[in-house]
Amino acid sequence: MNTAAPVVIVGAGPAGATAALSLAEAGISSVLLDDNGAAGGQVWRTGAADLGPPLAYTDARGDELRRDLKRHGDLIDHRTGHEVVGLFPDLRLWVLEGGETVTSLHPKAIVVATGALEVFAPVPGWTRPGVYGLGGLQALMKTSRVVPDGPVVLGGAGPLLRLVAAQLASFGAEIAAVVDAAPWPSSGQVLRLASQPGLLAKGLAFEWGLLRRGIPVHRGSAIVEVAGDEEADSVLVAPVDENWRPVDGPRRRLEARVVGLGYGVRSNVELTRLAGCEHTFSASRGGWHATRNRDMETTVENLFLAGDGGGIGGVEVALAEGVIAAASVSERLGQGDRLKTKAAKARGRMVDLVRFQDALADWSGVRPGILAGSTEDTIICRCEDVTRGEIAAAVAAGYTDIGPVKMNTRAGMGLCQGRTCTPALQAIMASETGRPLAEAGLPTSRAPLRPVPLKALAQLPLDEAVE
Amino acid sequence: MKQTEIYDSAVIGGGVMGCTTALHLARGGMRVVLVERGGLCGEATGRCGGTLSLMYVPAILVPYAIRGRELWKDAPRWLGRDVGFNDRHGLDIAFTDADGETLRAEMELRAAAGAPIEIIDGNQARKIEPALSKDIVAAAHCAQDGHALSYLSGVFFHRALARAGVDIRVGTDVFGVEGGDRGFVLRTAKQSIRARRIVLAGGVWMRKMIGWFGLDVPIIGRVTQETISERMPPILASGVRVFRDISLKQAANGTVLVGGGRGSRWIEDADRETVELDPAVVNQVMMNALGSARRAVPALAVARAVRMWTGIEGIAPDNMPVIGPLPGTADVFTIGCQRSGFTAGPFMGRLLADALLGRQPEMPIFAPAFDPARLLSMAPVDRERGVPTV
Ligand SMILES: Cc1cc2nc3c(=O)[nH]c(=O)nc-3n(C[C@H](O)[C@@H](O)[C@H](O)COP(=O)(O)OP(=O)(O)OC[C@H]3O[C@@H](n4cnc5c(N)ncnc54)[C@H](O)[C@@H]3O)c2cc1C
Ligand SMILES: Cc1cc2nc3c(=O)[nH]c(=O)nc-3n(C[C@H](O)[C@H](O)[C@H](O)COP(=O)(O)OP(=O)(O)OC[C@H]3O[C@@H](n4cnc5c(N)ncnc54)[C@H](O)[C@@H]3O)c2cc1C
Numbered sequence: 088m089n090t091a092a093p094v095v096i097v098g099a100g101p102a103g104a105t106a107a108l109s110l111a112e113a114g115i116s117s118v119l120l121d122d123n124g125a126a127g128g129q130v131w132r133t134g135a136a137d138l139g140p141p142l143a144y145t146d147a148r149g150d151e152l153r154r155d156l157k158r159h160g161d162l163i164d165h166r167t168g169h170e171v172v173g174l175f176p177d178l179r180l181w182v183l184e185g186g187e188t189v190t191s192l193h194p195k196a197i198v199v200a201t202g203a204l205e206v207f208a209p210v211p212g213w214t215r216p217g218v219y220g221l222g223g224l225q226a227l228m229k230t231s232r233v234v235p236d237g238p239v240v241l242g243g244a245g246p247l248l249r250l251v252a253a254q255l256a257s258f259g260a261e262i263a264a265v266v267d268a269a270p271w272p273s274s275g276q277v278l279r280l281a282s283q284p285g286l287l288a289k290g291l292a293f294e295w296g297l298l299r300r301g302i303p304v305h306r307g308s309a310i311v312e313v314a315g316d317e318e319a320d321s322v323l324v325a326p327v328d329e330n331w332r333p334v335d336g337p338r339r340r341l342e343a344r345v346v347g348l349g350y351g352v353r354s355n356v357e358l359t360r361l362a363g364c365e366h367t368f369s370a371s372r373g374g375w376h377a378t379r380n381r382d383m384e385t386t387v388e389n390l391f392l393a394g395d396g397g398g399i400g401g402v403e404v405a406l407a408e409g410v411i412a413a414a415s416v417s418e419r420l421g422q423g424d425r426l427k428t429k430a431a432k433a434r435g436r437m438v439d440l441v442r443f444q445d446a447l448a449d450w451s452g453v454r455p456g457i458l459a460g461s462t463e464d465t466i467i468c469r470c471e472d473v474t475r476g477e478i479a480a481a482v483a484a485g486y487t488d489i490g491p492v493k494m495n496t497r498a499g500m501g502l503c504q505g506r507t508c509t510p511a512l513q514a515i516m517a518s519e520t521g522r523p524l525a526e527a528g529l530p531t532s533r534a535p536l537r538p539v540p541l542k543a544l545a546q547l548p549l550d551e552a553v554e
Numbered sequence: 555m556k557q558t559e560i561y562d563s564a565v566i567g568g569g570v571m572g573c574t575t576a577l578h579l580a581r582g583g584m585r586v587v588l589v590e591r592g593g594l595c596g597e598a599t600g601r602c603g604g605t606l607s608l609m610y611v612p613a614i615l616v617p618y619a620i621r622g623r624e625l626w627k628d629a630p631r632w633l634g635r636d637v638g639f640n641d642r643h644g645l646d647i648a649f650t651d652a653d654g655e656t657l658r659a660e661m662e663l664r665a666a667a668g669a670p671i672e673i674i675d676g677n678q679a680r681k682i683e684p685a686l687s688k689d690i691v692a693a694a695h696c697a698q699d700g701h702a703l704s705y706l707s708g709v710f711f712h713r714a715l716a717r718a719g720v721d722i723r724v725g726t727d728v729f730g731v732e733g734g735d736r737g738f739v740l741r742t743a744k745q746s747i748r749a750r751r752i753v754l755a756g757g758v759w760m761r762k763m764i765g766w767f768g769l770d771v772p773i774i775g776r777v778t779q780e781t782i783s784e785r786m787p788p789i790l791a792s793g794v795r796v797f798r799d800i801s802l803k804q805a806a807n808g809t810v811l812v813g814g815g816r817g818s819r820w821i822e823d824a825d826r827e828t829v830e831l832d833p834a835v836v837n838q839v840m841m842n843a844l845g846s847a848r849r850a851v852p853a854l855a856v857a858r859a860v861r862m863w864t865g866i867e868g869i870a871p872d873n874m875p876v877i878g879p880l881p882g883t884a885d886v887f888t889i890g891c892q893r894s895g896f897t898a899g900p901f902m903g904r905l906l907a908d909a910l911l912g913r914q915p916e917m918p919i920f921a922p923a924f925d926p927a928r929l930l931s932m933a934p935v936d937r938e939r940g941v942p943t944v
Contacts, residue, residue, distance in 0.1 A: 175833030484712060485724040491593025494600055495708050502784075502860060538784050538858040541812075545844035547837070 092118045092164065094416055095180060095194040097171045097358065100128015101402050102394025103200030104152050105409030106416075111162040113417045113425045118192070119156070119163055120182060122170035126153050128202055128394075129222070130402050134230030142229060143257035144250060144292060173534035174199075176363045176387050181535060181547070189535075189543035196389045196416045199359060200409065203352035203373065203395040206453060206510045208243075209467050209475075210460040212313030213348065217320075221251045221349030228254060237261025240322050240343035242310035244268040244331075245351035245451040246290055249304075253296035262302045264341055266324050268331045268350070269451040270307040279446035282439055286403070309333065310348065311460035319346050325460075332456030350457055353510060354396050360532040362387050368525035371448040372398030374510070375529050381434075382415035383408055391415060399448075404440045407433035455524060458514040467515065468508040470501020475515055482519035489516060489528040502538070505530055560737055561587045561721070563910065564749035566728050566763065568592075569599040570896055571889045572755030573711040574903025579753075580718040582911040587747055588720050589740060591727035595708035598757050601865030602896045603780055603813040604704030605793055605801050606639075608669040609646045609661070609696050610894040612873055613944050614923060616667035621917070622898035626702045632900075634717070635710045637702045640806060644699025645679055646795040647690045647850060653797050654692030660944045661694040670697040685789045685851045699793040701803055704896055723747070730766045733883065751910065754888045758824040758868035760876060764926070767883050771929035773876065773891055775821035775866045779839040783810040783857040790851065798943070800846045810857055814843030820937050824866050836864060869893070871932050873941040877906060877924040888926050 094110060096103045099121035107119045119126075125133050131149025156165050166182075172189070173181030180192045205222045212218070219235075221243060227233040238261050241252050252265045272280065280287045297304055305324055311333055312323040322343045326336040352373055356366060359377035365386040367378045376398040383391045393412040394405035414430035417423065461467070463476035473496050486492045489512065498512050499505030505512070513527035520526075535544070561584075565576040568590030576588040590596075606623045608616055629637045646661070648654040658673050665671045671694050679693035680686050715722055729741045737750040754763040761773040785808035794802045800814035817838040840862055848854050868891040870876055875892035889906050892898060905919035922928070935941055 175837070177833050179833055179837070484716075485722060486593050487725050488592070491596050491708075491724065494593050494596050494705070495712070497706075504861070533861045533863055535859060535861070538860045540855075541781070541783060541844050541857040541859050542848060542855045544781075544859055545841055545848050547841055 092116055093195045093420055094118070094198065095120065095192055096198040096200060097180075098128065098200035098202055098394070098396070099123070099126035099156070099165060100200060100202050100394060100405065101130060101152070102202070102396070102405035102409040102412075103128070103198065104156060105406050106198045106200060106393055106413040107163045107165070108155055108159060109410050109413030109426055109429065110417060111159040113413070113422060114162070115417055115420065115422050116162040117164070118194070119165040120169040120171055121165075121167060124167050126156055126165060132226060132229040138232055140232070140258075143254050143296070144289070170537060171358060172536045172539055174358045174362045178389060181539075183535070183537060183539055187540060187543065189539055189547060191547050196391065196419055198391045198393055198412045198416060199396055200392070200394045200405075201355045201358055201396045203399060204355045204506060206350040206353050207348060207507055208350050208457045208460065208514075209465050209508075209511050210311055210313065211462055211465050212315070212319070214466055214469050215313055215315055216318045217315070217344055218313055218346045218348065221247055221347045224347045225251045225254065228258060232258065234258045234260045235345040237344060238263035238342050239345040239347065240264050240266065240310070240341050241347040242266035242322070243349040243351070245349070246293070246447065247349055247352065249290070249293035249297065251347065252302065253293040256296065256300050256302060262300075263343060265297060265302060265304045266308050266310050267304055267306050268309045268327055268454070270329070272450045276446050276450045280443060280450075282446070283443040286401075286443055305339070309460055310346065313346050319343055322346055327456065327459075329454070330456040331454040332459040351451065351453055352395065352399055354398055356396070356529065357504075357532045357536050359385060359392060359396070360529065361534055361536070362390055364390065366529055369398055370452060370525075371445045372400070373448075374453065374524070383412040384415060389419060400440065400444050404437060404444065407437045407440070453510070453524075455514070455517060458511055458518065467511050468498040468501060468505075470503055471497040473498040478512065478515050479519050482516060487516070487520050489513065489530050492516060493530055499530055504532060504536065559748070561585045561747070561749040563587075563751040563753060564589060564738070564740055564747055565753040565755055566740070567755035567757060567759070567890070568594040568711075568724065569597055569755060569757050569890075570595065570707060570899030571757075571892075571903055572753065573707075573715060574900045575753055575755060575889055575906050576720050577711070577715055577718055578904045578907030579910060580715070580720045582907060582913070584911070586720045587723060587749065588715060589723045589726050589728055589742065589747065591725070593708055593724050594711050594722070598865050598867050599707055599896060599899070600705050601780065601863060602704050603801055603803070603811055604701045604896060605803060605894075606700045606702060606897045607644050607696070607793060607795075607894060608664060608698055609644055609671065609694060609795060611664070611898070612893065612942070613663040613667040615875070615892070615898060616664050616669045617917060618898045618901055619894065620668060620698065622901040623698060623700070625900040625904075629702075629710070633710055633714050635713070637706065637710055638806070639702050640700045642700040642791065642793050642803070643682065644696040644793040644795070645683055645686070646694040646797055647679060647686065648692045648797045649689055649849070651691055657692060657694055657797050663944045671695065683790065683792050683794065685853050686794070687850055687852055689849070701793060701805070738885075750885060752886045753906070754880070754886065755890055757890055758866045760868050760888060760890050764880065764888065767880060767886060769880070769882060769930065771876070771926065772871050772932055772934040773868050773929070774935050775824040776815060776869055777818045777821065777835060777839065777864050777866055778813055778815040779818070779836060779843060779862060779864045780811060780813045781840060781844060781859050781862040784860050785809055786857055789853045794850060796846045796850050800843045800850075802847050802850065810854065812843050812847045814846065815839060816842040816846075820935060821866065824868070836862075867893070867895070869935065869941060870929060871935045871941060873943065875902070875924045876926050876929065877902060878920045878926050881927040881930065
């Protein structure tokens with residue numbers, strides 16, 4: 088099926104849903120695609136209607152957003168369970184539905200709002216059963232209120248670490264400890280974080296939630312090993328320096344049946360890479376993301392990008408960028424500038440938000456020592472079973488670009504296409520070559536992003552014959 | 555090695571052709587540097603399907619392809635590694651009587667050149683390969699076919715080359731070559747490299763390389779597209795081709811690989827970025843290929859594609875390889891632009907190395923049919939009619 092909708096928005100999180108709602112305000116219809124069963128994205132992820140007790144530390148904006156989308160159903164064609172698995176520079180999309188059918192859409196403009204992915208840092212034993220990403224643990228809790236049987240140890244850095252700990256604890260999970268690679272924020276950092284008092288207060292609330300329950304937080308420390316017969320039963324915690332490299336000092340072994348790991352988030356660049364957008368590295372925005380101009384347009388014409396997918400900025404930035412992207416699309420389609428004032432306001436809000444984000448990254452953003460806990464035989468790519476030693480050997484042999492390293496080690500070439508191991512691969516390359524993380528480069532992504540029935544691809548309707 | 559040292563040979567381009575040439579030159583006692591701008595075998599060689607077949611090659615290349623296939627089979631002996639060689643039968647199938655007739659005529663030429671190929675009918679083909687469609691009217695069957703893990707060739711070659719003492723310079727783009735009184739100087743993004751002898755092994759970039767020496771040859775590029783499936787239960791025992799269309803096989807791990815180029819375009823300048831991102835070409839070629847795959851093997855309807863990619867081959871207007879001394883400049887040689895070049899590659903590289911080492915090659919390598927000089931007076935590829943196939 089082809090659609091005549093002028094605008095397709097990918098991702099129904101705060102950024103994408105806001106873009107759709109703003110466009111609707113201007114009378115412009117759009118197709119809003121998301122692979123989840125409900126809108127809300129990562130932050131406002133939800134499950135079935137009667138989940139029971141509400142999640143701690145969340146607000147009602149997710150429910151409002153879902154109501155608003157429904158209310159504008161005449162203009163917003165929100166398709167749940169639709170995953171975009173291909174995006175080409177001529178703005179053609181492949182959309183996978185229910186894992187079975189693929190349709191090709193070819194709109195006039197696209198807003199990519201696919202958000203962020205978690206950053207994993209492999210340590211010895213991280214592939215044992217019982218080890219999860221923080222986001223995975225949180226998603227289970229958000230969609231079905233499932234809480235792991237403890238003792239649980241969570242390790243990593245950044246706001247998500249504390250949030251997940253506090254949320255799990257509020258549902259009765261036994262959190263044995265939180266292991267944070269970052270130290271206490273410095274007074275200067277606190278001062279800058281205070282530029283957004285509301286956001287700082289949220290952070291302090293997570294902290295208080297831990298303190299109140301007597302959950303120990305080991306700062307300036309990292310989990311350097313997950314041990315167990317087969318399943319995880321303990322973790323080894325070591326002190327780290329300001330670059331997150333383990334240093335001499337007392338090691339602590341903590342009992343843990345469930346281990347949650349996460350070192351912050353990075354932009355999901357799968358689609359912008361496929362589309363051939365130019366990308367840039369920005370340490371304060373979670374690393375690599377597509378470049379955009381102030382109208383949120385990428386280097387591919389009529390391809391706009393809003394939210395955490397264009398550099399990590401958090402919910403409030405995502406909401407603002409959704410508005411700005413919608414205003415740009417409206418103007419581009421010749422639909423007038425009805426969103427202009429709204430967009431100007433959003434731009435104003437962003438200035439301060441971005442300052443906050445800088446301070447946040449300064450305190451807890453990924454450091455070059457992120458992989459120092461791994462050893463020669465630590466598996467980095469679990470799809471293809473590639474170890475750190477094998478990647479280091481490839482670099483030593485002269486392979487200093489990520490593409491050739493992938494080809495020669497098969498790291499990142501498995502089913503998940505490097506979703507999990509890319510940051511680790513980049514960090515290893517940076518440390519082995521002695522170059523900054525920014526020079527480790529970005530791997531290519533290839534369509535389809537997820538397995539797609541061959542049958543469906545063979546029957547893709549095309550808008551024009553090119554044979 | 556010091557910067558001032560002069561190599562006996564510099565091989566530019568680290569695909570199957572450059573790697574094997576460098577390997578055998580070094581084993582023959584030369585000081586060899588292999589210069590590759592990306593990683594070893596990151597272009598056509600690492601992207602190709604890895605099919606080892608006699609059914610695609612021009613007839614006079616059949617003896618070379620037979621030896622190349624044997625070498626892949628024999629890899630533990632000369633490469634020190636098993637390259638995942640899979641000994642299979644091959645089938646090239648036709649859906650129409652007209653195609654069946656052309657297939658017969660082409661295959662008879664290859665058979666006469668020594669390929670163990672016979673023509674069979676649809677029922678016989680299905681007896682050999684029960685998964686094939688009922689619509690097949692004729693097929694060619696070859697007892698020598700199979701595949702190797704081409705995507706790992708860079709790893710395989712790297713070890714062997716290092717062991718043989720080849721100086722491997724990956725990530726080193728060569729911008730040009732200058733002649734000097736002390737041999738040649740390769741200009742690279744890093745340090746310059748000196749050598750007495752140059753071997754150009756740039757695949758589809760051969761035209762550009764030959765251009766460094768002031769010559770223009772009508773080599774042109776062609777995109778082929780590959781799609782790989784998830785692991786599946788065994789459905790295919792042989793290598794299957796749909797006549798002049800696609801190549802299809804199942805690896806030992808269960809993945810099915812479909813490769814094809816119908817609907818592709820000729821490329822004047824093989825700047826891969828622009829080709830890879832041309833969605834019209836990629837989408838159309840992929841649909842053509844997957845459509846044919848399903849038609850040939852209906853059971854593939856349930857297969858799931860996990861990834862697709864493209865690669866570019868260099869092609870001369872007469873579809874023959876470009877191997878031999880470059881006219882006009884002594885001590886410069888070319889090797890490449892050979893169709894189904896993965897199959898014959900290891901043999902071609904060995905033959906060229908033998909010739910450069912002053913040994914008698916096992917088969918002619920400086921043959922008139924391969925001679926780069928022939929291209930100087932050759933008309934460009936006719937884009938409508940394409941290139942001859944046998
Ligand atoms: C695992 C995880 C958990 C997080 N939890 C929180 C939290 O609890 N609180 C908080 O403040 N921040 C959280 N964040 C940070 C988050 O990025 C927020 O800042 C916010 O959700 C960003 O909004 P967004 O609209 O840019 O992206 P998102 O909210 O991430 O929305 C993007 C949406 O696009 C969908 N999508 C992605 N790719 C495709 C595709 N190819 N096809 C179709 N749909 C696609 C995603 O499933 C998602 O629904 C989390 C981030 C991650 C990675
Ligand atoms: C998608 C596809 C599928 C194929 N399937 C098969 C198959 O199943 N069976 C088969 O037998 N054949 C197959 N072929 C053909 C086969 O891949 C090629 O014939 C063979 O690999 C060519 O090897 P080569 O060394 O000549 O070229 P390449 O492998 O392309 O190597 C040339 C190298 O030169 C390097 N280079 C270029 N310019 C410079 C420079 N200026 N400086 C330094 N280095 C440079 C490139 O980076 C490249 O690595 C296929 C080809 C493609 C594209």
